[in-house]
Amino acid sequence: MKQVIRLAHGNGGKLTQELIRNVFFPCFNNSFLAPLSDSAVFKLNGTEVAFTTDSYVIKPIFFPGGDIGKLSVSGTVNDLAVMGAKPLFISCSLIIEEGLPLSTLKKIIWSIQETAIKSGVKVITGDTKVVEKGSGDSIFINTAGIGVVSSEIKLGFDRIEVGDRIIISGTIGDHSIAVLSQREELGFGESVSSDCAPLYELVEKLKPYWKDIKFMRDPTRGGIAGILNEIVQGRNFGIELWEREIPLKEETMAICELLGIDPLYLANEGKIIFFVNEKNANEIVEVLRNHPLGEKANVVGEVVAGPPGKVYLETIIGTKRVLDMLVEDQLPRIC
Amino acid sequence: MKYVFEFRNQNLTRAIARKISQVAEKIGREVRLMEVCGTHAMAILKFGIKELLPPNVKLVSGPGCPVCVTPDEYIDLACTYARDGFLVATFGDMMRVPGSNTSLIREKSKGRKIKVVYSPMDALELARSLPMERVVFLGIGFETTAPGVAASISAAEEMGIKNFMVLCGHKLIPPAMRVLVEDPRVRIDGFLCPGHVSAIIGSRPYEFLVKNYGIPCVVAGFEPVDILQSINLLLSQISSKKIKVENEYTRVVTPDGNLKAKQLMEKVFNISDSQWRGIGVIKDSGLIISDKYSLWDIQARFPVKVSSSPEDRGCRCGEVLQGLIEPEDCALFGDPCNPYNPFGPCMVSTEGACNIHYRFGHKEDKIEAGN
Numbered sequence: 001m002k003q004v005i006r007l008a009h010g011n012g013g014k015l016t017q018e019l020i021r022n023v024f025f026p027c028f029n030n031s032f033l034a035p036l037s038d039s040a041v042f043k044l045n046g047t048e049v050a051f052t053t054d055s056y057v058i059k060p061i062f063f064p065g066g067d068i069g070k071l072s073v074s075g076t077v078n079d080l081a082v083m084g085a086k087p088l089f090i091s092c093s094l095i096i097e098e099g100l101p102l103s104t105l106k107k108i109i110w111s112i113q114e115t116a117i118k119s120g121v122k123v124i125t126g127d128t129k130v131v132e133k134g135s136g137d138s139i140f141i142n143t144a145g146i147g148v149v150s151s152e153i154k155l156g157f158d159r160i161e162v163g164d165r166i167i168i169s170g171t172i173g174d175h176s177i178a179v180l181s182q183r184e185e186l187g188f189g190e191s192v193s194s195d196c197a198p199l200y201e202l203v204e205k206l207k208p209y210w211k212d213i214k215f216m217r218d219p220t221r222g223g224i225a226g227i228l229n230e231i232v233q234g235r236n237f238g239i240e241l242w243e244r245e246i247p248l249k250e251e252t253m254a255i256c257e258l259l260g261i262d263p264l265y266l267a268n269e270g271k272i273i274f275f276v277n278e279k280n281a282n283e284i285v286e287v288l289r290n291h292p293l294g295e296k297a298n299v300v301g302e303v304v305a306g307p308p309g310k311v312y313l314e315t316i317i318g319t320k321r322v323l324d325m326l327v328e329d330q331l332p333r334i335c
Numbered sequence: 336m337k338y339v340f341e342f343r344n345q346n347l348t349r350a351i352a353r354k355i356s357q358v359a360e361k362i363g364r365e366v367r368l369m370e371v372c373g374t375h376a377m378a379i380l381k382f383g384i385k386e387l388l389p390p391n392v393k394l395v396s397g398p399g400c401p402v403c404v405t406p407d408e409y410i411d412l413a414c415t416y417a418r419d420g421f422l423v424a425t426f427g428d429m430m431r432v433p434g435s436n437t438s439l440i441r442e443k444s445k446g447r448k449i450k451v452v453y454s455p456m457d458a459l460e461l462a463r464s465l466p467m468e469r470v471v472f473l474g475i476g477f478e479t480t481a482p483g484v485a486a487s488i489s490a491a492e493e494m495g496i497k498n499f500m501v502l503c504g505h506k507l508i509p510p511a512m513r514v515l516v517e518d519p520r521v522r523i524d525g526f527l528c529p530g531h532v533s534a535i536i537g538s539r540p541y542e543f544l545v546k547n548y549g550i551p552c553v554v555a556g557f558e559p560v561d562i563l564q565s566i567n568l569l570l571s572q573i574s575s576k577k578i579k580v581e582n583e584y585t586r587v588v589t590p591d592g593n594l595k596a597k598q599l600m601e602k603v604f605n606i607s608d609s610q611w612r613g614i615g616v617i618k619d620s621g622l623i624i625s626d627k628y629s630l631w632d633i634q635a636r637f638p639v640k641v642s643s644s645p646e647d648r649g650c651r652c653g654e655v656l657q658g659l660i661e662p663e664d665c666a667l668f669g670d671p672c673n674p675y676n677p678f679g680p681c682m683v684s685t686e687g688a689c690n691i692h693y694r695f696g697h698k699e700d701k702i703e704a705g706n
Contacts, residue, residue, distance in 0.1 A: 004444070015675065244345075257339065260685075317348040317559045319383025322696050 012221025012267075014325045017230065038079035038217065041149060048151070050085035052076060053144035058335055061108070061138055064178045065193030066269070068141055069111030071335060074198045074269060075220065076145040077119040081200040082216040082272060084155050085147030087119055092143050093127040097136035108139065119198035121145065152210050159214040162237055165281035166301040167274040169202060169294045170195065171247040172224055173263035175270070177255050179334045191251045195270035202272065202293045209284050215275040218268070220335060222325065225264040227273060228301075228311045229325040239311045241301035241323060264313075264323065267334050275303065338586065342558030343382075351563040352387040358570040359389040367393045367522050368569055369515070369658050371508060372529030373400035373686025374557055380695035382559045392566065395658035396691075398511050398614065399529055401476040402428045402684035403656055406612045408643040409475070409504045410434030415639050416471050416502065417447040424458035425473040427451040431683045435643045455480075455487035455501070462491075462499035471633045474501040478535045481505040481622055482596035485603035488624065488631045500633035503624050506609055508532050509540045510620035516548045521657055525551040525569035527562070530584045537592030538582045545578050556584040603628050612680065613653020650679035655688050662689040669693065 009015045025033065032040045039052035054076050061068040077087040092112060096105065116123050174195045181188035199218065206213065219227045224241070232239050241264075248263055256263045270293065276284050281299050288294030304312075313323040341347075359366065370376055376396045379385060385394060398404050411434040417423045423439065430440040430451065443449040448468070452458050455472050462470035474484040484501055491499045508529060515521050528541050533554045541552040551572040555565035565583045572578055582588055600622070609621020624632035650672070651665040662668050662681065672678040674690055681687035 253339075315381075315383050316343045316345070317382055317384075317387075318345045319386040321380065321383040324694055 010221075012226050016221075017325075037083065039083045039085065039145075039147075041083060041085075048149035050080050050083040050147045050149050051144070052079040052083075053142065054079060055140060055142040056335060057137070057140050058179065059137060060179070060182050061104075063182050063194055064190040065174075066196035067108060067111050068139060069108035070115045071196050071269060072141040072143045073112055073115035073119060073121070074196050075335060076143040077121055077147075077198045077200060078218045078269075078272075080145050080147035081198075081203045082218050083147075083149060084153035084203070084210070084216070085149045086204075087121045087145055087147040087198075087200055089124045090116065090121050090143050090145040091125045091127075092123050092141065094129070095136055095140040095142075096128065096130045097138050098130055098133045100138050105139070108141075115198060119200060150210070152207070153213065154211075155213065155215050157215065157231070157235065160231075160235075160237065160275050160303055161214075162303050162305050163278045164214060164275050164303040165278050165299050166228075166239065166241070166303070167276060167281060167285055167288070167297060168219075168224060168247065168300050169199075169272045169274070169288055170270070170296040171249045171252065172219070172268055172271065173252045173256065173266035174249060175268050176223075176266035176334050177252045177263075180259075181255065188255055192249065192255065195268055197270035197293055199270060199272055199293060202288065202291055205291050206284060206287055209276070209280055209287065212277040212280040212284065213274055214277070217273050219271055219273050220267050220269060223263070223265040223267060224273060224300075225262075225311065225323050226325055229323070232309055232311055234309055236308050238304045238306050238308050239301060240304045240314060240320075241311060242314045243316045244314070245298050245300045247296040247298050269335065278302070339558065342556070342560040344560060348387065348559050348563055351560065351567050355387075355392065355563065355567050355570060356389045358567065358574050359392050362391070362570065362574050365391045365393060366524045366570065366573060367395055367658075368525045368527060368566060369395045369397045369523045370527040370555075371397040371399040371512060372527075372531065373403075373684070373688070373691075374531065375399070375527055375529065375555065375562065376688055377686060377691050377695075378557050378559070378562060380691050382562075384559060384562055387563065388566070392570070394566075395523070396655065396688040397515065397658055398611065398656040399477070399508065400656075400681065400684050400686040400688070401480070401506070402432055403652060403680040403687045404506060404511075404611045404614070405429070405432065405475050405504055405680065406610045406643070407433075407435050408610065408641060409502070410438065411641040411643045412634075412639065413439060413471075413473055413502060414442050414447075415641055416633065416637075417442045417449055419637075419639070420448070420469070421471045421633075421637075422448040422450065422461070422465070422468045423471055423473065424450050424452045424461055426453075426475070428684050428686075429473055429475065431677065432680045433677070433683075435641075455484045456490070459487045459491055459496060459499050463494070463496055466498060469498050469500070471500045471502055473504070475504045475506075477506055477508050477529075477532050478600075479531045481604065482535060482593070482599050485599040488603050488628050489599060491631055492628065497630060500631050500636060501624060502633050503604070503622060505604070505622035506611065507606070507620050507622065509536075509543070510617050511611065511614070512541070512544060514614065514617050515657060516544065516550055518657065520659055523550065523658070524573060525553070527565050527569070528552050528554040528580075530554060530556050530561075530587060533582075533584065533588040533592065535593050535596050537590050538580050538588055539590050539592075541580045545580055549578050551578050552580045554580070554582045554584050554588050556587065611656075613656045652679035652681040652687075652689070655681050662692040665689070
C-alpha cells in the first residue's frame with residue numbers, strides 16, 4: 001500500500017519520531033541537528049545561541065486561557081527556555097485564509113505583542129501570505145526564535161544519572177482539555193483553561209540551582225509520557241514515574257475519565273519537566289512553587305538503572321506497568 | 336473526585352488482594368476468570384491488577400470488544416454503501432477495521448463520504464441538516480450502544496427524517512457467554528460480568544449461567560477496587576461452592592437494569608441470530624430492526640449482497656476473543672502486527688485485547704518487571 005502522511009505523524013509520538021529519523025535527519029544531516037532538542041545551539045562570535053522554529057495550526061484559534069497568537073509566542077520562547085537560553089527575538093509568519101475578519105487578525109496580533117512583552121522578546125521580522133478560501137483554516141502561524149544560552153547552565157542527556165529526580169512544574173493536560181472542550185460536538189464549556197504561558201521567568205527564577213538542573217523539556221505534543229519516552233529511548237537508564245505524585249486538576253481529570261483519555265499523553269503549553277540532582281530536588285520544587293507558573297510543581301519520578309530504555313509507571317494503586325509512547329492521535333490540531 | 340478516588344485507594348486494593356490470596360490458596364487449583372468486557376480488560380492492564388493476583392488466579396479476556404466481534408461481512412457492507420454514494424456515519428473505532436479487502440479509512444482516502452460521529456444522534460442531526468444526502472449510521476455494539484441507536488431511529492420517526500438509516504449490527508452479550516461456557520476448549524470458572532452492559536440489562540440475565548451451568552457471576556465496576564472485589568467475590572463463591580449472581584457494581588447496576596432503555600430496544604429491534612467474528616453464528620445473539628421501522632433499516636430499503644471471503648492474514652483474533660490464547664501467543668503479535676499496522680480488529684480497537692496488551696505491557700517487559 002502507498003504510504004501517506006497521517007495525522008498521527010504530527011502528534012509527537014512514534015510516527016513523528018520515525019519521520020524525523022527516516023526522512024528529515026538523513027537528508028539534513030549536520031552536527032547542529034540534534035533530533036531530540038527543542039532548539040539548535042551554535043556559537044556565533046563566541047556567544048552560544050539557541051535557534052528554534054514552530055508552526056501553530058490550533059483549532060479553534062481562541063480557547064479558554066489563550067489564543068493562537070499567545071500560543072505562537074509562548075511555544076517558541078519555551079523551546080528556547082528549556083535549552084537554557086534567554087529568548088531575545090522572534091519572527092512571525094502568517095498564512096491567512098481569505099475571509100478572516102480583520103478584527104480577528106488584529107486581536108491575534110495584539111495577543112502576540114502582549115505575550116512578546118511578557119516573554120521579554122521583540123517581534124523583529126515577519127511575513128504574510130493569504131490563501132484561497134478552503135486552502136487553509138482561518139489562520140496558521142509560524143514563529144522562529146533566537147536566544148542566548150547562559151554559560152552558567154549545562155544541559156544534556158549525558159548529564160542524566162541514576163537517582164536523578166524528575167520534576168514537573170504544574171498540573172498536566174490542561175491545554176489539550178481546554179481546546180477539546182471548545183470543539184462544538186462535546187460542549188464541556190469553559191471548565192478548564194489552557195496553561196499556555198511563556199516560561200523563561202520560571203527558568204530564570206531557578207538561577208541559583210542551574211548547576212543542579214541536568215535537562216529540561218516542555219512536554220507539549222505527546223505529553224509527559226511521550227517526552228519521557230523520547231528521552232529514555234536507547235539510553236542506558238530507565239525512568240520510573242509515580243502516578244500518585246503527578247499534579248492533575250480535578251476538572252481535567254473528570255473530562256479525561258469521561259472521554260477515556262489518558263492525561264499523561266496530553267499536550268501542555270506552560271509546563272517544564274526538569275531532570276535534577278536528587279539532593280536539591282525538594283528545594284527546587286519549593287522555589288518553583290513560589291512562582292505563579294509553578295504553584296503545583298512536584299517531584300514525579302526518578303531515573304532508575306533498569307530496565308534501560310523504558311518508562312515505567314507506578315500506578316495509583318502501587319502496581320507497575322510499562323508506559324509506552326502514544327500510538328494514535330488522541331486529539332489532532334491542539335497546537 | 337467522588338466515586339473515583341475511593342475506588343483507587345491503595346490500602347483498600349492491597350487489603351482485598353491479601354484476601355484474594357488467602358481464598359485462592361484455599362482453593363489450591365488454577366482458577367480461570369473471564370472478563371467479558373473490553374473496558375475491564377483495559378482497566379486490568381492499565382492499573383497493573385494482574386500483579387496483585389496469586390499465580391493460580393488467571394484472568395482471561397472475552398469477546399467484549401464490539402468492534403472486534405464485528406465480522407468482515409459487516410465492514411464489506413458498510414464500504415459497499417459508501418461506494419454507492421451513501422454518507423456513512425460511524426464511531427471512530429470502526430474506521431481502521433479490516434474487511435475482506437478494504438476498510439472504511441481506505442475508502443475515505445478514495446473520496447467516499449465517511450464521517451466519524453460521537454453518537455447516533457449526531458448522525459441523525461447530520462441527516463437532518465443535509466436533506467440531499469442519504470445518511471447511514473453504523474449501529475454496532477452491545478446492549479450499551481443499542482438503546483442510543485433505538486432512540487435515534489425512534490426520533491427519526493417522530494421528526495419524519497427519512498434520509499437517516501441504520502446498518503444494524505448490534506449484538507447481545509449473554510448468548511455469547513452461553514457459547515463460551517458450552518465450549519469445552521474454553522475453561523471458565525467464573526465471569527466478571529460487564530458493568531456497562533449490565534447497567535442496561537440488569538444483573539438478572541446472567542442467572543441462567545448459574546442455574547444451567549453452575550458458573551459464578553459477579554457484575555463488576557471498572558475501578559481497581561471494583562475489579563479486585565469482584566474477583567474476591569468470585570473466588571469466595573468457588574471456595575464456598577455457593578454459586579450465584581452477585582452485583583458488586585451496585586452504584587450503577589440494578590437487578591432489572593434500565594427499564595426505559597430496554598423498552599426502547601424492544602420497540603425498535605427484534606432478536607435474531609448473529610455472526611460473530613472468530614466465533615461464528617450465535618443463536619439469538621443479535622438485534623435486527625423490526626418491520627415497523629424498516630424505513631430506517633438500510634438493509635430493508637436498499638438491500639445489497641456482498642460476497643465476503645476474508646483473506647487469511649494469519650491473525651488469531653478469533654481465538655483471542657474466546658480466551659483460548661493470550662494476545663502474545665499469536666505469532667504476529669508486536670511484529671508485524673501492532674497498532675500502527677494492525678492485522679486484525681483486536682489490534683485496531685482501543686478495547687481490543689491485542690491493542691491493550693500492546694499498549695500496557697509487552698511480554699518481554701512483564702518479564703523484566705518481575706526481576
